[in-house]
Amino acid sequence: MTLPLPFSTNALYSVADIRNVEQEALATLTTGSLMRAAGQAAAVFARSLIPSGSAEILVLAGPGNNGGDALEIAYLFAAAGDRVSVIIAEGIQAYSAEAKESLLKAQSSQVHFFGLDYLQKNSGKQWTLIIDGLFGIGLTRPIKGKVAQLIEHINQYAAQSGIPVVALDVPSGLNADTGQVVGTDGIAIRASHTITFIANKPGLHTAAGKDYAGQVKVADLAIASQLFPEPVAILSNAAAVLASGSPRPHNSHKGSYGDVFVIGGEEGMAGAPILAARAALHGGAGRVFAGFLSRPPSFDSRNPELMCRRAQDVHFTDTTIVIGPGLGNSELAKNVLMSSLTQAASLVIDADALNLIASDPALQKLVNQRAHINDQTGNPVRTLMTPHPLEAARLLETTSGTIQADRLRSARALADKFNATIVLKGSGSIIATTGETLIINTSGNPALATAGTGDVLAGLCGALLAQGMPVSEAASIAVWLHGKAADQWVARGRGPIGMTASELIPAIRDCINHYSRRPER
Structure with missing residues (x-):
């Protein structure tokens, strides 16, 4: 990017x-x-x-x-x-x-x-x-x-x-x-x-x-x-990157587009991982699993393609994990987070997982060490963290006011502290990766200021990582698609007031296909 x-x-x-x-x-x-x-x-x-x-x-x-x-x-x-x-x-x-x-x-x-x-x-x-x-x-x-x-x-x-x-x-x-x-x-x-x-x-x-x-x-x-x-930063050019990508070949199958495992769903919070998993599915992942800390549902009635599991039974090794939506702060939550940090080839850390890391120096060390680990194919593992300003403040042991006072500096500080790609969410979300130019997102509107849209973004990030995108590119494109879908929803007269995270998910799929489409010969 x-x-x-x-x-x-x-x-x-x-x-x-x-x-x-x-x-x-x-x-x-x-x-x-x-x-x-x-x-x-x-x-x-x-x-x-x-x-x-x-x-x-x-x-x-x-x-x-x-x-x-x-x-x-x-x-x-x-x-x-x-x-x-x-x-x-x-x-x-x-x-x-x-x-x-x-x-x-x-x-x-x-x-x-x-x-x-x-x-x-x-x-x-x-x-x-x-x-x-x-x-x-x-x-x-x-x-x-x-x-x-x-x-x-x-x-x-x-x-x-x-x-x-x-x-x-x-x-x-x-x-x-x-x-x-x-x-x-x-x-x-x-x-x-x-x-x-x-x-x-x-x-x-x-x-x-x-x-x-x-x-x-x-x-x-x-x-x-x-x-x-x-430059100190650049504006996202995600639309151009999407348009320049290779179309999906006819000779492909579900295994060609990766598996995503979403981990969360403490008692009373099962909706968060469902939203993230649905977003991963609509974002193009080949297979999507939802792992629940509480008792898992038999299936998702809206998207029965999702496979529901107990979090303890999820396969963590060398796969793409999205962890945090509705995760809670129990000992089991901490254990599955540790498994994700030590085993996942691609990892999106969101919501409660960020708060667990902020409160535990041992978990912070595990995040940092991921920058020095390779997966089974010899490639460096990938780590993407998606904090909003209050979560960022906890991670940097400061206040949300300090984070917002200089968002570019805060995003860079997070990337440097955790050796990870950071999406600092908010108006003009910032994507930071150590050694790379900061990226400021150009899409989005107040329709996104509603519960569950962060879970949707985390699932979409996981889908793009599972399909093989470099981590900073996946972060930038996911954030842009997330905002662009909301922009198009508002342009149709359906927002910004009252748009739901569930409505955002199919709109994201429409955006992906629109901006990736090639003219027919």
Whole structure:
């Protein structure tokens, strides 16, 4: 799942790296050329979001170069005959030479300038488009005072009116590296669209970033690709990987696509392994077994193809095991987890199994040692862990708030600690494997915020591993399919409210077949 360089809009860069690239580029450019390029790109993009004809444009201009970009756009809209109002934040006295040049151009045009209290005095004004150029990627302190009140007013107005709000580079108040609002009591612009300059940023695609950034467009400003270092992360390209795979041969059978054993189902929790097993079946595994710590059902009435067993009777050696859904924390649960850790060729660790590992250093050691074990064919065994933020916090002995504060760093820390591939679940799930570039998932929506969808994801991961996919590729594709199926469910008008994990499973099968299908000759 690595992304070829040179530069791609799927490559994600840290603020520090982008600053370095920008400085190197500026050394070879004339004063103001980069700001003019940003303004032109943003103006063209913003224009595409509104009806043709004269428009009422509100521009928010802050004290840094982000404000200079905003003023450049204001000048371009005014030159095109639109009615443009600019709200100026304090601090423009410290503008760079480039920003001052854009300010002078806007002042010499038909742009109208106002202070921070303008909206409070003109609450009935109707706008066609709002441009957010208050703060860019350099913001380090929470937004307070009159600017915070302005942002709150803008967010309320946009929510009620439904007009486009275009953020320049990053929504003001959002951390471009982490995707969190700057400061525990901070505020940020809720943009419908973000046009981000020079390169894409991870914070626009994970944590709260997706809620604040909206749809993201990248304007690289024609900066040479050789100036860019390796990205800190990439956006998942799972659809392309699925499309490039080999079709299933006619001359195949159930043994060609692997066996998956799902282990869980403590008393009162039998539904969790059933969901995971059904997902493995619909994900293409050749045979699927469900192992229960409590008394197993005779069969699954919805999918009688599933084979139900006692967990103690499951064959652990050199197979694909999904362990954790409904597992509980009994001594038997711990024993079957130890068997899985020491014997399984491919292992997906989820839910209660993660919590058992977090509370037991001996189990943690067994997870770590799997990186040095080969299966009977001589290939390294594969380990995939799928924690949500609270489970991740237990595994790293910290808080879920700390995990969410920097999801990329947390995912990398988990991968390094356990020598495993990690899926850190949540908005913009992150896939981390030691020595590989981080991957941020691009699919999914709030429909997945319901019980059982994590079990479905674990079963799907097991199915892809059983079919022979490399572990990081299986993780990335499973997470993307899981989210894409939910996206398509919502697109059909059946969510996001009230979608169930059971409904998600056949939708995943539809996605797999759609994106893997070849045109007939």
